Amino acid sequence: MSNFRFYQRASRAFNDHPTLSKTLVVAAAFSGGSIVAYADSKPQAIDSVVPSDGAADPKKKIVVLGTGWAGTSFLKNLKNPSYEVQVVSPRNFFAFTPLLPSVTVGTVEARSIVEPVRNIVRKKNVHVGFFEAECYKIDAKNKRVYCRSTGDVDLNGNAEFVVDYDYLVVAMGARANTFNTPGVVENCHFLKELEDALRIRRTVIDCFEKASLPNLTDEERRRILHFVVVGGGPTGVEFAAELHDFVNEDLVKLYPTVKDLVKITLLEAGEHILNMFDKRITAFAEDKFKRDGIDVRLGSMVTKVSDKEISTREVKNGEVSSVPYGMVVWSTGIGTRPEIMDFMKQISQANRRVLATDEWLRVEGTESIYALGDCATINQRKVMEDISAIFNKADKDKSGTLTVKEFQEVIHDVIERYPQVELYLKSMQMKNIADLLKAAKTDDAKESVELNIEEFKKALSQVDSQMKNLPATAQVAAQQGAYLAKCFNRMEECERNPEGPLRFRGEGRHRFRPFRYRHLGQFAPLGGEQTAAQLPGDWVSIGRSSQWLWYSVYTSKLVSWRCRALVVSDWGRRFIFGRDSSGI
Secondary structure (H helix, E strand, C coil), rough: CCEEEECHHHHHCCCCCCCCCCEEEEEEECCCCCCEECCCCCCCCCCCCCCCCCCCCCCEEEEEEEECHHHHHHHHHHCCCCCCEEECCCCCCECCHHHHHCCCCCCCCCCEEEEEEHHHCCCCCCEEEEEEEEEEECCCCCEEECCCCCCCCCCCCCCCEECCCEEEEEEECCEEEECCCCHHHCEEEEECCCHHHHHHHHHHHHHHHHHCCCCCHHHHHHHHEEEEEECHHHHHHHHHHHHHEEEEEEEHHCCCCHHHHHHEEECCCCCCCCCCHHHHHHHHHHHHHHCCEEEECEEEEEEEEEECEEEECCEEEEEEEEEEECEEECCCCCECCCHHHHHHHHHCCCCCCEECCCCCCCCCCCCCECHHHHHHECCCHHHHHHHHHHHHHHCCCCEEEEEEHHHHHHHHHHHHHHHHHHHHHHHHCHHHHHHHHCCCCHHHHHHHCCCEHHHHHHCCCHHHCCCCCCCCCHHHHHHHHHHHHHHHHCCHHHHCCCCCEEEEEECCEEECCCCCCCCCCEEEEECCEEEEEEEECCCCEEEEHHHHHHHHHHHHHCCCHHHHHHHHHHHHHHHHHCCCCCCC
């Protein structure tokens, strides 16, 4: 992740007004899904603006909106003291969202996985201020962010204020995707924020307490103790596994009269659960859930949710059925936030699902706005769109043909700009080019073997099929935040030495290498102290050894030593005393 480069235009924009204090607004991914901004001035009325007083403060000002994975990673990695950071967020903490399923059943306490933002930044050599507020509108034309206090106190009409910016990096996270299914918002629980996990925890206990009342029939008890999880992704699977362990290891001892009436159902519209994992993990998870008594219904699409029943339709035969339930947890992916949708309309991206950025995380169609995390996706440039420009750049002698030597001289820049080329070369599917590169071991061979433009197009014709969107995970958001921070840490250095990979659209060179995601693996806890791990190199491990690896990795990824100590102590407490079943 070294040698990061931005566009040269970012350098020119950054220096258009050298006598003025500049503001960078970063909208950072908040796992709970709200917009936030960093600011050190007092909130003002909506008619006023938080100014940038260049004469009094020559530092470049950064306003960070969000305290999620991307925003926190940006703050932790920003080290250049020439910036002054301002934060506005509806949450004054960062939450370690991968452990939210553990919070729902009391395996880990909520306070153990959160760290106050002020603790994270207080020892940095970069000045950071904080406002607890949310951003409800982005004015891209006038470079303003409109914010509103999230507190209940009377601010005498000054609950709203405006912050000017020079650079805006939007990474607001996302909300749960209901697919406009009737009754979902009114009757289902989500698992996106810390408050969601606490609400699920209270509801589970309430269901057992209600089912223990003496004036209910067995049919009513079965309904109340029927827990339905919609969505067979990592979050849904992990919650179902945690709930199963909670019920069978702890609650059966406390509620012996109703223990045989409990049922857990997992509904998945696809053909398999955990379909983003290796097939070996998918098969093991389905078999384990079957052995544990978790009812996994594949190919079942939810069509409606009422206050007591959930209706489904079978994908294969269209059969419709309804089942009573006591609690439904909805975990089917992410959707776009209203603030992002309004912003996308401003910049003519209204037909997209999320914000489109280039490989440098800059929002397409803008000059000074960046986007990170779940609210954005990198729109990789297709090779075939630039095939003629690539050929002309490589054909230095303008002969109309391309020698292997000429192609080798430009292949590094091509791979840097179009990562799908590297994937295709590794798969050895691009036979024409791969064979030429292997055969050209001498200078004579490099000069004698040539390709014309049509042969070059044919060789690259299938490359774009390797393009893939990055997953909406904490791992991606954290790497993007670190990448952007390192770019700004080296901004002044790269202004003096603007080198970088070739641009095939227009002239010049980029000052930073584009963002490249490095996949470090993924885990799927399956309950019973068994976890499936899929790590780079097609390495798959399933069992108790992977569970201890999961413990180690998650402990190391926690944001502070305080959180590490608390989470480890929670795990130890659970082993000794079991999970807490209090309804709080």
